[in-house]
Amino acid sequence: MPDKLTNLNLLSDNTEIQTKSKKTSSILYVDDEESNLRIFKSSFRRHYSIFTAISGKEGLEILENNNIQLVISDQKMPEMTGVEFLERVAENFPNTVRIILTAYSDTEDIMRAINKCGIFRYLVKPWNKDEMLLTIDKALETYSLRTENRQLVKALKSANEDLEGKVKERTSELMATNEDLKKAKEQAEAATKTKEQFLSTMSHEIRTPLNAIIGMTHLLKNDRLEGEMAENIEILEFSAQNLLSLINSVLDISKMEAGKMAFEQAEFDLPILIQNTVEIFKARAEEKNIFLRSNIDKNIPKSLLGDSTRLSQILNNLIGNAIKFTDEGTVTITVRLLHHKTEKVELLFAISDTGIGISSEKINSIFEDFSQAEEDTSRKYGGTGLGLAITKQLVELQGGTINVMSTMMVGSTFSFQLGFKIGKIQAITANLPDATNIKNLKGVRILIVEDNKVNQILVRKFLNNWGASSQIAENGQIALDLFKKDNFDVVLMDLQMPVMDGYESARQMRLLEENTDKFTPIIALTASTLLNERERIIQVGMNDFLSKPFNPNELYKKIAQHSYTQLQNQVLQESEIKGKLNYSYFKNLAGADKDFYTELLELSEADLIEFNRILESTHLLDYETQLSLVHHKIRATLRLLEVKELEVQINQLRRMLSQGSPINQVTDRIQAIQKNIEMAISEIQEERK
Template structure:
């Protein structure tokens, strides 16, 4: 608290306050004016006593001794509760002392004029509430002056009439002037005291309110900390729930999509192929819905991160087109891809997020187009300072969107209308997710549409341009079928259906697979067999994939401890992927796994052996 200095008057109850802390015990220094005046006059009387004692005037000396004693007792009397009497006695003793001294010096020392400030002292010592006692004290001083003055004035050689005029004029002027000056000063002093008291009261009230606000603030901070802790727990629970749901839903989806892929490659009859395609389409649709919900949750929680890796744009667009080729053929819709001539071959950015954006747009276009075409057009619109602005257009000849609805289609859980939702289904999250992914990369997305004629979605993104990428990739040989025959693999997977799916593909690719049900069995199989790599599921009983990978990396056998490990994860969350790498795994494959992706990763390991 700031230091407060307050002039609270010059009475015994009013003093100069130096207050460092109003709530403290010893921060107040009081200096009563009554004490100061009493002791000061007592000191002066002591000087007179010494003078007269030296001059051997014993009667006068005894008078001053009595004055000194009386003046020293006055503060004691005030402290005992007789403050008014003490003040009155002080004025009386001052007047008596002046009268005695004037008598001794017979007016020659002009001692009588000290009665004028004595009158002023009467005004200052007594507050305005003690007017009667104040006036009595003043009257005593005036009477004392007249008594002395009639003695002293006679020595002046003036005519009788002049003496009368001078006497009364001086007396009147002196006392009136003194009365006015000291009363005005007293009133100003009292106003200042009142203002000071009001200020101190306001300060006390402000301090009280501040204390209450501090208590409220502390309580609010504690509540905020508690709420923040609850939010952290809630966020953690949400992440755990998403990871669990992702794993639990994707695990059976892995079996469904794996078996449909396997059946497609097993030369089914035409009537069987139609049924397989229906199952495959339904499973992919369900997986797409799951991915949308998970992606939306991750974006909403601010857990989306963007990579900066080099990729070949033409190949990426071709991959997107190929993934929708079957759907387009089944709907008898032409799927067209066009790449601009000035587009760089290699770019730097996040290819996975770009694929996700294009997948959402192309999927939407195919969903709402029953005849005509869906077209993917990519071109370079600007290139400067190793940055490339690329425009992606996905257009169709589908049902179109009303112009009034164009602004709302990018909102979460929103589709063009209720009829569209009933006819085509979906969560209404695809465009919302795409918009957020684009904007998080400082890009833009917009739409143009004509009802019953089709729509066009335009995405503008900025990518980096890698240096010497052509030289880096020169001599790279692309193969359609990676040779993985004879590869020895341990598959750690607790789900029996997924074991069969994985075993079916590996047997077809002539890969020697050892199937185990948990991490402990995987470690034992590794110790007793010569293997090339491990496919490790993450969620398993007894010992999960993380613990098993950590244990393998701590083995004494240098060959076995460095065995390549590919994680099989159904949880498509960034924190899961980060944990996979942190425990020493080399790569991961997301369930439901893409057979082409799995075979490619197995081939890369095989080439490195």
């Protein structure tokens, strides 16, 4: 009987451990930037009990007085680094699971943390909320398993020495299972990384020559060729675009499988989007004597908020298929308003054709990867069978549904429903086609950083045609040397280069500009497709990116946009930041959690209000010190919101104070900064509504 009671108690204890709620788990997050502490606490306080510390010393005090299961520490901290802090934790609190936050380049720190601190895992900053949540859950699961093992061993030893063998056996099984899970996890991560790296490498190798092919076809078409030569150029361009479409389809599938397909939220004009889409397919339809028409409900608001690029991709796939599988008759694009609420509309899109149709046996499988309606479809009409699979996922990932109705030799209708928020702008010109082909970049000085000779020639030809002056650097080091000697309005930066890559070159350019009025726009030109590429580009200080092969019109728009901003920076004292805040980082961090997004905006607003209060307190004896402290506090906020002009102005003010500039100049600068801060606060308040 005692043995049975003991077993029941053990089962009860074990069940209690497994059913413990997340909220009872305590996490300590250590970082010397207060804004990072607030963001972390806001992100996870609904899931766990969060403790924060601004230094390793403060973190050790919290560990002494609280039961902490997991410690997450930043590496780069003054007085005591993350590795030094975790070494103390490992020595004094060995049961606590340890995670370190570091950068890609800190290999030695990572190895030291693994060897001396016994870390559970390292994460690269800036961290992703979903990845961090998954890592925390796995770490706490490890902590629970360790706790469970200790309790089981203690209980079994005290109950009966004869059970010692079973304890060892149980422990061994758990360790083996844990090791198997660890190996399986490592293998899965390695396989995913290998697949991602392979796709990126292959895409890079294909896109680089493809960029030259497509670029040269654009240049040749501008030469107004006629006859057979013009037809040959058309065939070349069509083939290159098909190859690019195939590459993009494979990469889209990869992103969807990894759960990293992102959707933008920007205003667009739906009628113009439909009009532009019809124009794209007009020539192809005319070649087959097909009548292509559109019918848009006039009750649909002109301005909508959503991802116009992905909507165009969906429509292009469906309209392209309709024309491909129709030999005569009509292809019709219809858009109907289903529901109209105060801030949102639900729309029905339908693409109908009079083509070959789909058999009832195949209609349920056409949305599967690499699937075709009939076995000989690919041979007769071409295609990979990826278009409809991608289309279905793009619709469903945005909360919509897609359906198909078809009759053999009569035609098919593909329809999908999507919801959009109603935009605030009544007349949108961003999506309008250029009214003229004249492009003028006269006076704009551009540094082209590119190791590929063909791409150098290609980009330079476009820039010469647009009137811009340019210099070429064959790698990041040469670019850096030129950057030190000369002033450029824009830098076009390739990423993968010998000697010094684009990431390191851009990072060092930003270091050279630190504490100066200079902020040169850097646009990344990349053939890489790694899913974290965009975050890394922004992290090192680049402003924007353009994927290879690029469209010349897109290249022109990027340069024009950023060179205009650069010219405006010459009159920063009178500049205003109204309309220039970028909320994309906060939106990506919050995901679908609207309350959390609002909270991030409120924290940013509070930081700016606090800075404004100190800015006004010129009577303080330690005014420069107080201003420096609060500037350090809001620096992360300014960086995340991309308020670059305001950051430059604050640096100017601090230099003026340190150099003892005349009081009237200091006062004018303070007033200019206050005006911009008030505009920023007003914009954030408007965004919160």
